[in-house]
Amino acid sequence: xxxxxxxxxxxxxxAVESVLEHARAQGAQRWVLLGDFVGYGADxxxxxxxxxxxxxxxxxxxxxxxxxxxxxxxAPGMRPEARFVIDWTRAQLDANQLDFLASLPMxxxxxxxxxxxxxxxxxxxxxxxxxxxxxxxxxQATEARYTFCGHMHEPKLFNLSGTGKAGDFVPTPGVPIPxxxxxxxxxxxxxxxxxxxxxPAACYxxxxxxxxTLTFQRVPYDHETAGAKIxxxxxxxxxxxxxxxxx
Amino acid sequence: xxxxxxxPSLGYTGQNGDNPVNTLKPGSIVDRFELLEKLHVxxxxxxxxxxxxxxxxxxxxxxxxxxxRIKGGEDPATIVGFEVEMMILPMLRGRHVPQFIAKGDFTxxxxxxxxxxxGHSLRPRLDDAPLALDEVIEIGSRVATAVHDLHRxxxxxxxIKPSNIMFRDDGTAVLVDxxxxxxxxxxxxxxxxxxxxxxxxxxxxxxxxxxxxxxxRSDLFALGVMLYHFTTGERPFGAPDSxxxxxxxxxIDPVPxxxxxxxxPPWLQExxxxxxxVQPERRYQTAAQLALDLQDPGQMTLTxxxxxxxxxxxxxxxxxxxxxxxxxxxxxxxxxAEQLERSPIVMAAVDIDNATTALLQQLRETVxxxxxxxxxxxxxxxxxxxxxxIGVDELVDADGRSKHVKQLVALKHWARPISKALDLxxxxxxxxxxxxPDVADALLEFSQRNQVDHIVMGARASSSLRRLLxxxxxxxxxxxxxxxxxxxAPEGGDAAPAAAPGAAPHGG
Numbered sequence: 001x002x003x004x005x006x007x008x009x010x011x012x013x014x015a016v017e018s019v020l021e022h023a024r025a026q027g028a029q030r031w032v033l034l035g036d037f038v039g040y041g042a043d044x045x046x047x048x049x050x051x052x053x054x055x056x057x058x059x060x061x062x063x064x065x066x067x068x069x070x071x072x073x074x075a076p077g078m079r080p081e082a083r084f085v086i087d088w089t090r091a092q093l094d095a096n097q098l099d100f101l102a103s104l105p106m107x108x109x110x111x112x113x114x115x116x117x118x119x120x121x122x123x124x125x126x127x128x129x130x131x132x133x134x135x136x137x138x139x140q141a142t143e144a145r146y147t148f149c150g151h152m153h154e155p156k157l158f159n160l161s162g163t164g165k166a167g168d169f170v171p172t173p174g175v176p177i178p179x180x181x182x183x184x185x186x187x188x189x190x191x192x193x194x195x196x197x198x199x200p201a202a203c204y205x206x207x208x209x210x211x212x213t214l215t216f217q218r219v220p221y222d223h224e225t226a227g228a229k230i231x232x233x234x235x236x237x238x239x240x241x242x243x244x245x246x247x
Numbered sequence: 248x249x250x251x252x253x254x255p256s257l258g259y260t261g262q263n264g265d266n267p268v269n270t271l272k273p274g275s276i277v278d279r280f281e282l283l284e285k286l287h288v289x290x291x292x293x294x295x296x297x298x299x300x301x302x303x304x305x306x307x308x309x310x311x312x313x314x315x316r317i318k319g320g321e322d323p324a325t326i327v328g329f330e331v332e333m334m335i336l337p338m339l340r341g342r343h344v345p346q347f348i349a350k351g352d353f354t355x356x357x358x359x360x361x362x363x364x365x366g367h368s369l370r371p372r373l374d375d376a377p378l379a380l381d382e383v384i385e386i387g388s389r390v391a392t393a394v395h396d397l398h399r400x401x402x403x404x405x406x407i408k409p410s411n412i413m414f415r416d417d418g419t420a421v422l423v424d425x426x427x428x429x430x431x432x433x434x435x436x437x438x439x440x441x442x443x444x445x446x447x448x449x450x451x452x453x454x455x456x457x458x459x460x461x462x463x464r465s466d467l468f469a470l471g472v473m474l475y476h477f478t479t480g481e482r483p484f485g486a487p488d489s490x491x492x493x494x495x496x497x498x499i500d501p502v503p504x505x506x507x508x509x510x511x512p513p514w515l516q517e518x519x520x521x522x523x524x525v526q527p528e529r530r531y532q533t534a535a536q537l538a539l540d541l542q543d544p545g546q547m548t549l550t551x552x553x554x555x556x557x558x559x560x561x562x563x564x565x566x567x568x569x570x571x572x573x574x575x576x577x578x579x580x581x582x583x584a585e586q587l588e589r590s591p592i593v594m595a596a597v598d599i600d601n602a603t604t605a606l607l608q609q610l611r612e613t614v615x616x617x618x619x620x621x622x623x624x625x626x627x628x629x630x631x632x633x634x635x636x637i638g639v640d641e642l643v644d645a646d647g648r649s650k651h652v653k654q655l656v657a658l659k660h661w662a663r664p665i666s667k668a669l670d671l672x673x674x675x676x677x678x679x680x681x682x683x684p685d686v687a688d689a690l691l692e693f694s695q696r697n698q699v700d701h702i703v704m705g706a707r708a709s710s711s712l713r714r715l716l717x718x719x720x721x722x723x724x725x726x727x728x729x730x731x732x733x734x735x736a737p738e739g740g741d742a743a744p745a746a747a748p749g750a751a752p753h754g755g
Contacts, residue, residue, distance in 0.1 A: 157434060159434060159436075161327070161436070165439045166439060167434050167435065167436060167438060167439045168434075169433075169434035169435070171432075172431070172432040175432040175433075177334075177432075177433055177434065178333070178334050178337075178433075180330070180333075180352045180353060180354075181352070181354055182352070182353040182354055212352070
């Protein structure tokens with residue numbers, strides 16, 4: 001059984017389509033969607049419908065901070081750009097789509113796997129995992145052997161040995177990495193809809209339970225069209241240009 | 248003698264209390280393998296001869312199972328080295344590693360099943376050192392070839408030493424034990440686990456002593472230690488068992504091999520001392536470049552290393568000691584593949600006798616451009632002297648010799664503008680005149696033996712001659728398992744015999 005993990009889709013239809021197609025070709029049968037389905041991109045309604053359809057077929061999904069913000073609406077304390085994007089996104093979604101986002105759980109557990117958008121110690125606090133220390137804090141907050149997180153847009157793999165030693169690793173795309181269960185693993189697939197590590201190709205990860213390996217994938221997609229739609233919608237220009245350079 | 252340096256609390260050398268291993272006995276079945284006999288009891292693992300329970304036919308490979316010793320209730324980090332090997336071995340391919348068959352994980356019974364390489368490791372040969380020079384050179388070139396193959400697979404071995412080297416029946420060197428290795432595409436489980444340098448004391452490179460685990464040139468240092476030992480019968484840096492002792496190699500240079508063994512040729516001392524340079528940038532940049540020198544020493548450029556007969560003086564050593572105090576290696580995060588890409592071997596196949604001047608010029612310009620783009624590249628200029636399939640002894644007559652020398656002179660003359668323009672220093676340019684009945688075969692064999700990355704050659708210009716004689720370049724392109732660039736003279740260049748006085752009127 002192969003499971004595909006997608007995170008931070010950010011209303012990027014072109015990226016999501018390419019990732020789904022790639023993952024299906026790789027034999028993915030299960031789907032886990034790690035939140036931040038909307039925000040930044042020009043196709044929030046399409047992406048939410050896609051996520052909802054996958055969930056109906058058995059996929060597991062959790063809520064991201066952007067999803068929560070869109071459900072709640074903009075607040076006076078936010079930066080003007082963020083308020084603008086949130087209000088614009090809200091206006092694109094109908095009541096059913098907003099209800100779906102509102103119904104998303106903060107975390108889900110499946111066997112020895114935990115799915116959460118930001119971290120395991122306080123899922124609703126939206127703190128980032130930026131260092132080995134943060135990763136250890138998250139891994140120690142759960143019994144799960146495998147934690148899958150989004151929120152961070154760069155792919156990364158942390159592990160914690162039985163002696164409490166943590167390691168971090170920037171994965172090479174397409175190389176299966178053994179992830180034996182006697183260690184704890186924290187897996188950040190990277191963003192499908194807005195990669196930020198200098199490579200514009202969409203990120204996702206594929207777990208193969210038969211071989212006990214995890215493969216980080218990069219999928220080139222038509223980011224020019226995705227960017228053109230953002231410009232056409234009068235969303236901030238930077239949201240379009242960063243898709244082109246992957247930063 | 249070859250004590251591994253691990254944190255003592257991790258108990259790698261523990262002798263008792265290893266529970267699961269003790270329950271295994273001949274006849275036990277582990278997954279699909281039947282244990283036949285225990286071949287070896289090591290400090291870290293036991294080795295069993297095994298066979299597959301439902302093996303089919305008799306074409307099966309001889310197999311061994313490696314089972315880690317786990318001390319009950321101890322720090323689980325004792326088995327990290329085994330975990331590392333379990334991750335890495337399945338990634339490796341080819342004749343220079345034992346073929347991976349299966350593994351069992353730590354939640355049940357950890358093991359690795361792999362191909363059994365028959366025979367002894369190189370370890371017993373250390374007791375016979377110093378060895379005959381021919382054997383030292385042969386070992387060096389075979390092991391360097393194997394090391395290069397692993398580097399090409401994004402792996403740094405980090406524990407190259409005689410006990411980890413075996414040979415197949417055909418002489419192919421096989422590297423075993425990847426418990427300290429690092430693969431660029433896998434998490435480095437050892438990086439964080441230990442607080443002492445990792446490696447085997449006598450063989451550890453200066454940068455390994457300083458916790459650098461990603462430099463493929465570390466393996467060349469270890470190979471240099473081994474060649475030194477086989478040549479002189481002594482270890483260049485002794486067998487220190489403390490970090491302080493290990494750090495001495497950062498500033499005290501070894502006794503030059505020739506002062507211990509007068510018949511060691513200067514070129515071999517050059518090779519060994521170059522491997523043992525403290526700064527990785529001053530060593531060979533790839534194992535393939537080392538293998539090339541070992542196989543063709545006549546073409547090496549010798550430096551002061553070759554002539555040294557004693558260690559550096561007190562003042563120089565003191566200076567080095569001073570600068571080594573608290574020295575940190577340059578923190579450059581290079582990948583193995585990048586190091587190899589920076590230092591390719593480019594082979595220029597030059598048909599000195601038959602190519603037109605225009606083609607020779609075009610070939611030279613193309614080679615110059617290729618070598619220019621990689622400051623670490625080595626250029627091997629090769630020309631083939633065609634000889635009859637029979638009557639090989641003609642070669643050694645006076646005429647044959649002078650023809651050989653003439654070719655060499657012409658080849659060097661051809662390359663002169665390149666070496667001048669690019670200032671190809673320290674052994675970056677070599678010349679080889681091959682004598683063979685079939686030109687394409689000779690070029691292919693040379694490229695394979697010397698692990699050439701890129702072949703550049705000219706094409707016969709005239710289609711009628713190509714029809715008559717066949718095309719050497721198309722044969723090379725079809726059969727080479729590496730990049731080949733075929734160069735053609737610009738149009739019109741070949742049509743002007745006047746521009747090529749003395750040259751035969753056809754291309755190469």
